[in-house]
Structure formats: structure tokens, C-alpha cells
Amino acid sequence: MTTNTNDQKxxxxxxxxxxxxxMQKVLDETIEINKEIDIVNKESNEKVAEIEKNVDExxxxxxGIYSDLDKAKQEASDKLDDIAIEESIDLASDE
Amino acid sequence: xxSEKPSSSDIPKDELPPxxxxxxxxxxDSAPEVPxxxxxxxxxxxxxxxxxxxxxxxxxxxxxxxxxxxxxGLEVVAQGSIDAATGAAGIAYEGxxxxxxxxxxxxxxxxxAVDKLYKGASSILESAYxxxxxxxxxxxxxxxxxxGYNQFWADKHEEKAVALKGEMDGFDIRIATLxxxxxxxxxxxxxxxxxxxxxxEKIRLKINEIKRQKGVYLNEKxxxxxxxxxxxxxxxxxxxxxxxxxxNLKEFYDxxxxxxxxxxxxxxxxxxxxELDATITELQHRKLTERLDVTKSRKAxxxxxxxxxxxxxxxxxxxxxxxQWNQELLQGYEKMKNxxxxxxxxxxxxxxxxxxTEMKANPYRxxxxxxxxxxxxxxxxxxxxxxxxGKPFEGRTDVDATGAPLPREEYRETTRARNIILDExxxxxxFAGESGPGRGAESRESQEDKRPTLEAFVxxxxxxxxxxxxxxxxxxIDTVDFFKTLKGLNKEFKLSMPEFKKVLTGYYKVKGxxxxxxxxxxxxxxxxxxxxxxxxxxxxx
Numbered sequence: 348m349t350t351n352t353n354d355q356k357x358x359x360x361x362x363x364x365x366x367x368x369x370m371q372k373v374l375d376e377t378i379e380i381n382k383e384i385d386i387v388n389k390e391s392n393e394k395v396a397e398i399e400k401n402v403d404e405x406x407x408x409x410x411g412i413y414s415d416l417d418k419a420k421q422e423a424s425d426k427l428d429d430i431a432i433e434e435s436i437d438l439a440s441d442e
Numbered sequence: 443x444x445s446e447k448p449s450s451s452d453i454p455k456d457e458l459p460p461x462x463x464x465x466x467x468x469x470x471d472s473a474p475e476v477p478x479x480x481x482x483x484x485x486x487x488x489x490x491x492x493x494x495x496x497x498x499x500x501x502x503x504x505x506x507x508x509x510x511x512x513x514x515g516l517e518v519v520a521q522g523s524i525d526a527a528t529g530a531a532g533i534a535y536e537g538x539x540x541x542x543x544x545x546x547x548x549x550x551x552x553x554x555a556v557d558k559l560y561k562g563a564s565s566i567l568e569s570a571y572x573x574x575x576x577x578x579x580x581x582x583x584x585x586x587x588x589x590g591y592n593q594f595w596a597d598k599h600e601e602k603a604v605a606l607k608g609e610m611d612g613f614d615i616r617i618a619t620l621x622x623x624x625x626x627x628x629x630x631x632x633x634x635x636x637x638x639x640x641x642x643e644k645i646r647l648k649i650n651e652i653k654r655q656k657g658v659y660l661n662e663k664x665x666x667x668x669x670x671x672x673x674x675x676x677x678x679x680x681x682x683x684x685x686x687x688x689x690n691l692k693e694f695y696d697x698x699x700x701x702x703x704x705x706x707x708x709x710x711x712x713x714x715x716x717e718l719d720a721t722i723t724e725l726q727h728r729k730l731t732e733r734l735d736v737t738k739s740r741k742a743x744x745x746x747x748x749x750x751x752x753x754x755x756x757x758x759x760x761x762x763x764x765x766q767w768n769q770e771l772l773q774g775y776e777k778m779k780n781x782x783x784x785x786x787x788x789x790x791x792x793x794x795x796x797x798x799t800e801m802k803a804n805p806y807r808x809x810x811x812x813x814x815x816x817x818x819x820x821x822x823x824x825x826x827x828x829x830x831x832g833k834p835f836e837g838r839t840d841v842d843a844t845g846a847p848l849p850r851e852e853y854r855e856t857t858r859a860r861n862i863i864l865d866e867x868x869x870x871x872x873f874a875g876e877s878g879p880g881r882g883a884e885s886r887e888s889q890e891d892k893r894p895t896l897e898a899f900v901x902x903x904x905x906x907x908x909x910x911x912x913x914x915x916x917x918x919i920d921t922v923d924f925f926k927t928l929k930g931l932n933k934e935f936k937l938s939m940p941e942f943k944k945v946l947t948g949y950y951k952v953k954g955x956x957x958x959x960x961x962x963x964x965x966x967x968x969x970x971x972x973x974x975x976x977x978x979x980x981x982x983x
Contacts, residue, residue, distance in 0.1 A: 362751050370744045370763050377737045377770045384730050384774055388781040390930060391723040395788050398716050402792055405709045406799050412702045416695065416806050420583050423691045427586040427684065431570055432505045432563070434680050438598050439562030 498571065502564050509560055570594050581805075584812040590684040591816055599677045606670040613663035620656045624649055688817045695810040706803055711954065713796055718948030720789055722930045725941060727778045734774045741767050897933035899942040900924060902971075910970060912963035916955055919946075927952060939975075943968050 574585045627649050631642045741764070748758050758764055894902075904918045925933060927949060937945070947964065950956040956964065 360751065363748065363753075366744055366747050366751070367761075367763055370741070370767070373737055373740045373744070374763060374767050374770065377734065377767060377774070380730055380733050380737065381770055381774045381777070384727075384777050384781075387723060387726045387730065387930065388777065391719060391781070391785060394719045395716070395785065395792075398712050398719070399788070399792060402709065402712045402796060405705050405712065406795060408705045409702060409709070409799050409803070412698050412705070413802055413806070416698055419691055419694045420809075423687050424583050424586060426687045427583075427590060428501060428504065430590065430680060430683050430687070431567055431586075432501065432508060434595060434676075435505065435563040435566040435570070436508065436559065437676060437680075438566050438602060439559050 497574075498568055501567060501571070505563055505567060506560055509556060509563075566598065581809065581812065584809065584816060587684070587688055587813065587816040590681075595680065596677065599673060603670060603673055606666050606673065609666045610663055610670065613659045613666070617656055617659050617663070620652050620659070624652045624656075627652070685817060688813050692810060692813045692817075695806065695813070699807065699810060702803060702806065706800060707954075709796055709800060711952065713793070714948065714951035714954075716789055716792060718928075718945075718952050720785065721944050721948045722928060723781075723785060725935070725937060725945070726930055727782065728941075729935070731775070731778060734771060737767075738771055741771070893936035893938060894942075895933060896925075896928075896931055896935045896937060896942070896945070897921070899937070899939075899946075903942075903946065906967055906971065910963055910967050912959045913967055915957070915960035915963055916950060916967075919949075924949060939968075939972065 570589050571586075574582060574589065627645050631645050631649075634640075634642045634645070745758050745764065748761070749755075753761075900919050900921055906913070908914065921933075925931075928945065931945070943964075947956065950960070950964065
């Protein structure tokens with residue numbers, strides 16, 4: 348015997364109905380697994396986003412420190428140049 | 443020569459020349475186009491592409507600007523020779539520098555003198571900096587500090603001091619000669635007076651002239667002596683200035699390195715968390731994939747049953763439940779695949795960012811040690827300095843030879859390959875008595891069942907014998923904290939030995955316990971553990 352549902356020809360017999368019922372149970376389990384996948388992915392994304400935020404904060408702080416150190420280095424380098432220039436003039440002026 | 447330099451007080455005010463036109467200072471980054479000292483013939487060389495030459499061009503520009511500033515302040519006519527004027531320019535420079543603008547030594551009309559000073563100073567400066575920009579990779583700042591403390595300046599100052607000492611000796615000889623002459627003339631006066639011969643007055647005038655000349659020489663000697671003393675003080679003064687720069691910088695580094703190290707620790711902790719999260723997600727995906735695989739094979743079984751009822755493949759594929767199932771399976775696998783790709787990309791990007799920032803920290807630590815080393819040169823013999831925070835930087839293991847991180851996929855593949863080797867060399871069950879031969883015939887689901895639970899692994903780990911070197915560096919696992927940290931993996935989660943090792947490594951890393959020796963201890967513990975399982979399995983066969 349056949350029925351027509353949603354333009355689809357579906358065979359019906361007691362064995363098939365039983366099979367379909369069993370299939371539905373396992374399909375439901377598959378749907379459940381899919382939901383779990385969504386949860387796992389969501390949790391992972393949230394965790395990574397949180398870590399990403401912390402990393403960005405740390406990197407910003409570190410870049411600020413590096414920049415301060417570079418500035419201090421440049422200033423020290425200029426001062427050392429100035430001292431070398433002064434000393435050179437001092438030595439040349441006595442000739 | 444230089445002793446004849448005019449003093450402002452000697453020159454009537456109406457003889458002072460008008461103030462020299464101001465010298466415009468050019469910014470350092472623009473190419474000098476005009477002579478830097480008004481009438482002096484300082485023509486900068488064409489800037490070179492060579493880094494050393496370019497740098498020296500900049501320094502020469504600074505040098506000439508400083509001399510210009512000094513010259514700009516001069517108001518008095520120079521009356522001395524070129525040599526005298528050269529000295530005057532130097533003194534004037536010093537005067538300006540010290541704020542004593544009142545020192546007025548003229549150099550008007552002697553641009554050659556300024557040029558000579560400039561060239562002399564340039565030559566000294568170039569000799570001092572020679573080599574600094576020629577060695578690739580050399581730390582220029584440290585190099586400059588080294589220059590400050592090397593023998594070059596001491597030798598230069600010594601040359602000057604020797605010359606001044608020679609000048610003083612010259613005066614001593616001349617004074618001694620005058621003393622001899624004076625004594626001879628005094629004896630002549632005595633003889634003339636004893637003989638009653640006239641002419642003693644004339645000789646007395648000569649003696650007075652000698653005394654006056656001696657006074658001049660003594661004054662000049664005193665001036666040179668002052669110069670010599672000043673030179674000796676200057677050596678110390680320049681050294682002191684450099685010490686001060688190095689000391690201030692070192693102190694600034696100390697102030698900044700502490701928070702830098704703290705922040706780097708935070709970054710390392712974030713990396714460990716990221717790695718652990720990736721491991722957890724990977725394991726969860728692995729488990730979910732296996733579950734999907736099971737439903738997939740169940741679907742195939744159902745399809746076979748449908749076929750047995752007389753349905754053909756086309757009819758089966760059109761079954762709504764089959765269609766939906768296919769769709770769910772496809773979605774499930776795709777979602778995990780896509781998530782892995784997204785996660786891998788994010789982790790790779792974050793990893794790269796973190797590695798880049800971490801690697802930038804090392805030169806600063808090294809520099810701080812270099813500052814100490816350079817300033818203590820000759821005083822303390824330092825070998826290889828320890829790192830500032832007392833612990834060596836743990837470089838990444840997943841970076842290439844240049845220090846750049848390996849692509850995440852490559853890193854993971856390497857890890858995976860190691861796991862497969864371990865998986866194949868061990869019974870799938872992991873624990874003795876829980877596995878046996880012939881497992882290949884069993885279904886995947888039942889294989890999964892035979893894997894020990896995470897809790898079982900933790901219990902076994904906590905019971906490992908304590909005779910492994912440094913194992914005490916790894917504290918026993920506090921299960922409450924462990925499962926709280928591993929949110930997403932519960933006690934019943936089943937896994938293989940390599941997977942547990944990965945999880946455990948991630949956990950200890952997050953807890954900051956996996957330092958160098960502890961890492962070795964962990965590897966040794968797993969090697970011993972795996973060997974024991976192999977032996978037990980052999981016995982059970």
C-alpha cells in the first residue's frame with residue numbers, strides 16, 4: 348500500500364513503520380549530538396574570546412612598556428652622543 | 443701662542459664688532475645645504491647610503507650645531523693667531539654650555555679656526571665611533587656605552603695632558619735659566635760694588651726685567667697647571683656623565699622589567715589556557731565524531747532493513763527520515779570541521795601575536811645585563827649573566843629555526859603523528875587487564891567503552907611511584923580543581939593514554955607547574971607508565 352504525503356510516495360507496511368520508529372529514535376540521538384556540538388563550539392568560542400581579550404590586554408601593556416623602554420633607550424643614546432660630541436670638542440679645542 | 447689670547451676686559455668697548463648674524467639650526471632629518479658656521483668653510487659631505495656614514499653625518503651636524511651655538515654668542519674681536527682662535531672657540535663653547543656667556547673670546551675674521559675645531563672634533567668623534575655601525579647585529583646603545591668606557595678617550599686625554607705637562611716643563615726650564623742669569627747678574631753687581639766700579643744700576647734694571655719675565659712665565663705656568671688640572675677633572679666628569687646615563691637607564695629598566703615579566707607570565711598563562719582549551723575541544727569533537735559515526739552506521743543498518751522490505755535505493759533516499767538524518771550527519775561533521783578551522787586560525791593568530799610580543803622582551807632583558815656589564819668593566823669580571831627574572835625564557839617548541847611559530851596545522855600534525863605512534867604501540871585500552879588482543883574485530887563503540895575514564899587516569903597518576911626524578915615537582919592532582927579547570931571534560935570522559943598526557947600537560951601548564959625539570963619528569967613518568975602497561979599486557983597474553 349502507498350500514500351502520498353508532501354508529493355512524496357511513501358511505502359507503508361507494519362515492518363517499515365517499526366523500522367521508521369526505531370530510526371526516529373536514533374535520528375533524535377543524532378539531533379541531540381548536533382545540539383551538543385553547538386554547545387561545545389559555543390563554549391570553546393567563548394573561552395577563546397575571553398583568552399583573546401586577556402591576550403590583547405597583555406600585549407597592549409607590554410607594547411606600552413616596550414615603547415617606554417625604547418624611548419628611554421633613544422634618550423640615553425642621544426645623551427651618549429652629546430657626551431661624545433662634547434668630549435670631542437673639548438679635546439679638539441686644546442690643539 | 444695660546445697664552446696671548448685676548449680677554450674682553452683688555453679690549454675697549456668701542457672696538458667690539460657687531461654681533462655675528464644668528465645661525466639657523468636645521469632639523470636633523472633634513473639634508474644640510476649651507477655651511478653651518480656663518481663664514482667658516484664647513485661644507486657637509488653628501489649623505490651616504492652607508493649606515494655608519496649616515497649616522498656620522500647626523501652626528502657631524504649635531505657637532506657643528508653645538509659649535510655654531512657657541513660661536514653665535516661671541517662678541518669680541520679676535521686678535522690672536524688661528525691656533526689661539528681655535529682654542530677660543532672651544533673655550534667659548536664650554537662657556538656657553540656652562541651658562542657663562544660672559545666668556546668673550548673672539549674669533550671674528552678667523553673662520554679657519556672654527557673650521558679647524560670642527561674638523562678636529564669630527565675626526566676624534568669618527569675615530570671613537572669607528573666600527574659601531576660596521577658590525578651587523580651589534581647593539582648600538584651598548585656599543586656606545588662601550589665606547590664611553592674604552593681606552594680611546596683616556597688615551598686622547600692623556601695625549602693632551604702630556605702636551606700640557608711638556609708646556610709646564612718648558613716654563614720650568616726657562617725660569618731656571620732666568621734664575622741662573624739673575625744669580626750671575628747679582629754676583630756681577632757685588633763684584634762691581636766691591637771694586638767700586640760704576641754700572642751696577644744698569645745691571646739692577648736688567649735683574650728687574652728678568653724678575654718681570656719670570657713673573658710672566660710663572661703666571662703662564664700657573665695657567666697651564668690649571669688647564670692640566672681641569673683636564674684631569676674633565677676625564678672624570680665625562681666618565682661620570684656616562685655613568686649617570688647608564689645608571690639612570692638601568693634603573694628605568696629595573697622599574698619596567700618587573701611589570702614586563704609579570705605581564706609575560708600572564709601571557710604565558712593565557713597561552714597555556716588556550717592550548718588546554720584546544721585540547722579539550724579536540725577531545726570533545728573526537729568523542730562527538732565517534733558518536734556521529736555510530737549513528738551513521740546505525741542508519742546504514744536501517745537502510746539495509748528497508749531494502750529487505752522491498753524498497754530500492756532511490757526510494758530509501760527519498761524517505762524523509764533518511765533525508766533528515768543525512769542532513770543532520772552532514773551538518774554535524776561540517777560544524778565540527780568548520781569550528782576546528784576557525785579555532786585553529788584563531789589559535790594560530792593568537793599564538794603568533796603572543797610569540798612575537800614575547801620574543802621582543804628578550805633583548806630588553808639582555809640589554810639591562812649589558813648595561814651592568816659595560817659600566818662595571820674592569821671592576822668586576824662577569825661571565826654569562828643570568829636572566830633578570832632568574833628563570834630562562836622558555837622558547838616555544840612549535841617555532842621554526844627563525845623563531846617564527848609553525849603554522850598551527852603543522853604543529854598539530856606533528857603532535858597527532860606522535861599520538862598515533864603511541865596509540866599503535868599500546869593496547870587501545872591503556873591499562874593492564876582492561877584490554878586484550880583481537881580488539882580490531884570489535885565495534886568502535888565497544889572500543890570506546892574499553893578506554894579508561896579520565897577519573898581512572900587521574901587516580902592512577904596520583905598513585906604513580908615517587909621514584910621518578912623530579913616527580914615531586916608535579917603535585918598530585920586535586921580532582922576537584924582538575925575537573926573544574928577542565929570544564930567540558932567530565933570524570934566519565936573516556937580517553938587514550940596519549941590524550942590523557944596531553945590533557946595533563948595542559949593542566950600542569952595552566953597551573954604553572956610545568957617548568958623545565960618538571961616537564962622532563964612528566965615525560966619520564968609516562969614512559970615508565972607505558973612500559974609497565976606493555977609488560978603487564980605481555981604477561982596477560
